[in-house]
Amino acid sequence: MSATAFRLARLLRLRAQVRQLRQHEADELAAGLAALEDQARALEAERERQGTAEAAAAAAGALTPATLQLGREYDAALAARERAVATAVAEQRAALAAKREELAHEHREERKFKHLEEAHRQRVGDEETRHTDRLLDELAAQAHGRGRKDHDGGR
Secondary structure, eight states, rough: OOOOHHHHHHHHHHHHHHHHHHHHHHHHHHHHHHHHHHHHHHHHHHHEEEEHHHHHHHHHHOOOHHHHHHHHHHHHHHHHHHHHHHHHHHHHHHHHHHHHHHHHEEEEEHHHHHHHHHHHHHHHHHHHHHHHHHHHHHHHHHHHHHHHHHHHHHH
């Protein structure tokens, strides 16, 4: 294996490892995003459940001003947490989009180096073929020359 082929193969292995790392990072970001989205849905459902419970208590006449105040404070806390989670979801989506772009870039770079490796392999193969053809031509010429000497010497 030539030094150039060795370096290209090594570079391709390293590129593949980097791409795998980027893929792993993207998978982790996607899993984190899914967890945040689940958390956002749970907060929304809790706010809905709290509102339904408060409406039922009001309809039953069991809603006191203190209970209403406590419910409003709880809803405000849930709303603040929901906003924080929504911000985290937006940040995670942006990070995931950036990581996917990095991954696409790594794929393009890896394909570029694979094409270079294939072109190098083809060029080396062509050179080896030419070298082999040249050696065969020289051997044929030598054999032809020996054949003439043997033929001329026999007269």
